[in-house]
Amino acid sequence: MPSFDIVSRADMQLVDNAVNITRKEIANRFDFKDVPVELDLRKKDYMLVIATESEMKLNQIVDVLLSRSMRQGLDIKIYDLSKAPEPSGKLVRKEIPIRNGLSQEEAKKLVKYIKELGLKVQASVMDDMVRVSGKKIDDLQTVIQHCKKAPFDFALQFVNMKS
Structure with missing residues (x-):
């Protein structure tokens, strides 16, 4: 997946x-x-x-x-x-x-935002990062585009894309 x-x-x-x-x-x-x-x-x-x-x-x-x-x-x-x-x-x-890593509150905000998008993806908090998985790569790319545009007060990077 x-x-x-x-x-x-x-x-x-x-x-x-x-x-x-x-x-x-x-x-x-x-x-x-x-x-x-x-x-x-x-x-x-x-x-x-x-x-x-x-x-x-x-x-x-x-x-x-x-x-x-x-x-x-x-x-x-x-x-x-x-x-x-x-x-x-x-x-x-x-x-x-200098902020390094997502706090629990920030990770929860991010997961909630991803779930509100209504796409068929699962988002879960893992330590200081959020893992997003889904059946379609297009859905994952849509999540990335929405997160880049979202007005979060913390920096985001998208890593470890696996297909």
Whole structure:
């Protein structure tokens, strides 16, 4: 029976590339001359820490990071930007968690959405991914197209297509 998996994973090498390009761009910008900027990617914790002198500068760094991430082919939904910046001495710090894997609530939303499509497919939650299987590959491809258009607040990748 044909099947595929829906996952939400961040390619940390691409994230690292985007962070390095952001560092270089910020270092070359005139408005950041003599401004302390800390851009720290903690790969093991899936965390990005940005620190600078003001919240305005912090937002500019985040904008550059998001645009560089899109150019690397990353979905910007992998960054959880909901956390507010916090003062840390003379600097303003922001911790940005990088989403990796579907949470149980997100997986349940996804399964419910797939079932509401009314196609002859089965969707089941397996750890941090959702496996979708059905008799027709066309139905599976329809599910992929609908999921790409759906307004989820998390990034989706479609892997392991087996026929």
